Amino acid sequence: MRITCIAFALVLAATAQGAAVPNSHVVHEKRESPPSKWVKREKISSSYVLPMRIGLKQRNLDRGHSFLMDVSHPDSPNYAKHWTPEEVIEMFSPTEKTVDAVKEWLIDFGINSDRITHSDNQGWIAFDATTEEAENLLHTEYHIYEHSSTGHVTPACDSYHVPKHIREHVDYITPGIRLLSATKRGGTRPPTKTLPGYFPWSEEGELATCDKAITPACKYALTKQKYPFGKPRSDNSLGIYEEGDYYAQEDLDLFFANFTPYIPHGTHPSPAFIDGAEAPTDTANAGGESDLDFELAYPLIYPQTITLYQTDDLYYATNLNVTSGSFNTLLDALDGSYCTYSAYGETGDDPNLDPVYPDPTPGGYKGKLQCGIYKPTNVISISYGGQESDLPAYYQQRQCNEFMKLGLQGHSIFFASGDDGVAGPPGDDSSNGCLGDNSTIFSPAWPNSCPWVTNVGATKVYPGRTVFEPESAVVDPEGQPYSIAFSSGGGFSNIYPQPDYQKAAVAAFFEKHNPPYPYYEGNSSFGANGGIYNRIGRGYPDVAANGDNIATYNQGNYSSSGGTSASTPIFASIVNRINELRLNTGKNPIGFMNPALYSNPWMLNDITNGTNPGCGTVGFSAVPGWDPVTGLGTPNYPKMLAFFLTLP
Structure with a gap:
């Protein structure tokens, strides 16, 4: 409330x-x-x-890790044998x-x-x-x-x-x-320039300029995909979450007309509106986040569909800056067991930080909080978040448990890793977004550090490079090209230890590419001996995708945008396509995919160049193998598809 x-x-x-x-x-x-x-x-x-x-x-939360690994690790005999919601409630x-x-x-x-x-x-x-x-x-x-x-x-x-x-x-x-104070992950990043309203569609022409503008053809080349085809399933829509940011149909149509003429005019996401949310909006008020998400995802999955999880009425979503209200209204709507209004007239949300319905404000949503009204899509892309330091560990851990339960039920949850490198947004906890008395300690992101979600960092095609050469981690200083600095968020949690599935990868990173910074071990020794990161925390991101110089239409203008909010729907779209083919062969969706990725990193394109600066340092470095800048690397669709189709 x-x-x-x-x-x-x-x-x-x-x-x-x-x-x-x-x-x-x-x-x-x-x-x-x-x-x-x-x-x-x-x-x-x-x-x-x-x-x-x-x-x-x-009960049994200490067993959640083993339960989830049992249905998520490719070597498990129970791989993809996901639980029912009733089984989850009974167990926990x-x-x-x-x-x-x-x-x-x-x-x-x-x-x-x-x-x-x-x-x-x-x-x-x-x-x-x-x-x-x-x-x-x-x-x-x-x-x-x-x-x-x-x-x-x-x-x-x-x-x-x-x-x-x-x-x-x-x-x-x-x-x-x-x-609590959380924000969008890029997407609304001020564009470098406004470009002509029409871009002649030509795959050959686009591929020649991918270092300047990432278009659908560039994305296909980077991920080694072909254009989608076939009749879409009704049970495999891609879920995209939005709050306080709204798409304009006119912007989508401009994008389709100029870049993807095979996508019909008027194509739009299926509404899954939660607690009085509405969309689309008019062109003048179109949000950079929503337009970007859909213009990235549609070319990668069409004719598959997109489900828009738009949360909260206009008053809560905009007037009170609850745009990242801890994702609880989303989780309520997806999982009735998470929401207590369904039977008892009260909510498990934070009544002082989350919206309360009926909303008494003029024009507010007058219904009760919506609980369990939507079945979660197999894949959900979320480009919003905050920092661990924004709220207590208890709150984050409880929500993290819900992501674990969704994973048990076969849902893949992707989060953008953040746009401030090893720091948080400037002005959050300090002027530079860093922690400690001297503002020098790295600030891990939330809910990215939760072990049961898949984090997506950002890469880019550097100037003068092509999509047929290795990408690099995003490092955009202020004014080059955006008015605010941008680098791929990554680091180590102060709350969660390293999960078993990533221990070997993180150990290899420290052994072969030890960062030149003092560290501490565990939040109980926060900042000890001048340490600026937690050596034993859960590392993130897990993977990466292109997230810079993205060609987009917003408010009727063709411009460029960027952020890990761009890379996240790209990776999520690829997984959604793989799920489609698994379902067509009678198999279940992938669900929580981190154990499979970490045990088979060969299916990703390793990124070995770039850093993620912050807190007066150059941050961590992208190196061979996993790193806290670009994770295990970017998607290689043919390799990923071949691997996941071999699994039961």
């Missing part, structure tokens, strides 16, 4: 809570200091009602002991049982409480925090406490210490 102006007016100064924390309680979450753009404001009125949500510890729901212990704690405190609801996926307990009740329950103080750039305000505390015997049963509680 975002506090509206009316609600904000109810936030008044309250008296400080004087009771000391009893010895029976321990700190469950604590924030040392807020991210630099969040400002702590006044205390919240003691009578203000907070929608409290307690995330319960789920909290124990009765956990549910009973938390309910008993609340009732003993004075929260009547009729105020407490339990979600249908068993993962959440919800109740409304006044600020005074919540502060006394958790031995904390709630203040308003305001984001200095967006003006977004949210209630939060610096820390909170739970009884010692309850801690083992609780993941995290909201409102709590979370402060």
Whole structure:
């Protein structure tokens, strides 16, 4: 929930809570200091009602890795034998002991049982409480925090406490210490120039200028594909996620007319609109992200279809800058078990950071939060994200578990790795987007560091080079050609350890191409001995694709754009094409593909040139084998297709 102006007016100064924390309680979450753009404001009125949500510890999450490897590793006898949603719920729901212990704690405190609801996926307990009740329950103080750039305000505390015997049963509680600020991954990058409104379509002419503009013919040559053909299946649409950014049909039609005349005028994504979302928009308001995603994907998959997961009504999607609202409204709509409104009238989303429906604002979506209304497509491309430092580990881990569950069910989730090299966006945690007192520590991205998604970095055809020569990692200094710098996001998580499937590849990187930087080992030793990255964290990206100088039509003009938001739908489209052929032979979709990629890197084009600078360094280097700049490399469609068709 975002506090509206009316609600904000109810936030008044309250008296400080004087009771000391009893010895029976321990700190469950604590924030040392807020991210630099969040400002702590006044205390919240003691009578203000907070929608409290307690995330319960789920069972068997420690077995999630082995479960997912069992259906994802090509050497497993159960490869592609994906689980049903019901099997996932049954395996991971909290124990009765956990549910009973938390309910008993609340009732003993004075929260009547009729105020407490339990979600249908068993993962959440919800109740409304006044600020005074919540502060006394958790031995904390709630203040308003305001984001200095967006003006977004949210209630939060610096820390909170739970009884010692309850801690083992609780993941995290909201409102709590979370402060969230996430962004699009490129796509809206200011173009270098506006070009003529018509580009004569000629494959030969395009291939001669791929170092200046990546067109569909360039993409085919880079990935070694042929034009799509055949009758499309109805059960294999490519999913693309958008929030607060909208395509214009006129832009798509201009692109088709100039580059892909075999795609009919009027071709558009199938709507999967979530919680009042709408699309398309008029040309003047067309978003660079959405136009780019569709203009990249359609030439690679047509006549296959695209499903647009457009989330949230206009008020939430734009006015309150929830454009990357932790992806929870998307996950709610795809997985009813993730969403608690479906049976109990409350949500497992963060009620202070995610949209709340019905939306009371004028013109807002008046329906309930939509839960489990869409079956997830086999492949979903997501070009949005933030940094690990934007929010606590509990929140990220809980969401990461959902991506693991989607992988168990056979869905491939692709994320753009970010556009700021080893740093975050400038001004996020510091002026240069880096961490630590001196702003020198690399800032890993979220949810990219989750081990159960596939991260896509960016490459480019350097000036004077051709599509028949090896690509390089994107390194675009400010003004060359974009008005802001761009390099492929990559690095090592401060939250997740290296998953088994990538340990050998990461070890080889360190052995043969050891970076010249001091490091620390684990977040508990963050920055120790001058270390600027976590040597034992999950490495990303996993793969890469071209993401620079992309020819696009936006707001009626032909221009160039770039970002890992471009490389992600390219890689996702290729996997969608492979799934089509697997399905045609009676096989299941690939699902989570990282184990297959890391154990068979030969099917990708290794990238060995370029870096991803940031934090006063040149970043990491693209080298033979896996690296935290371009991962294992770019797609080689014939090799990937041949390999995945051999699997059961």
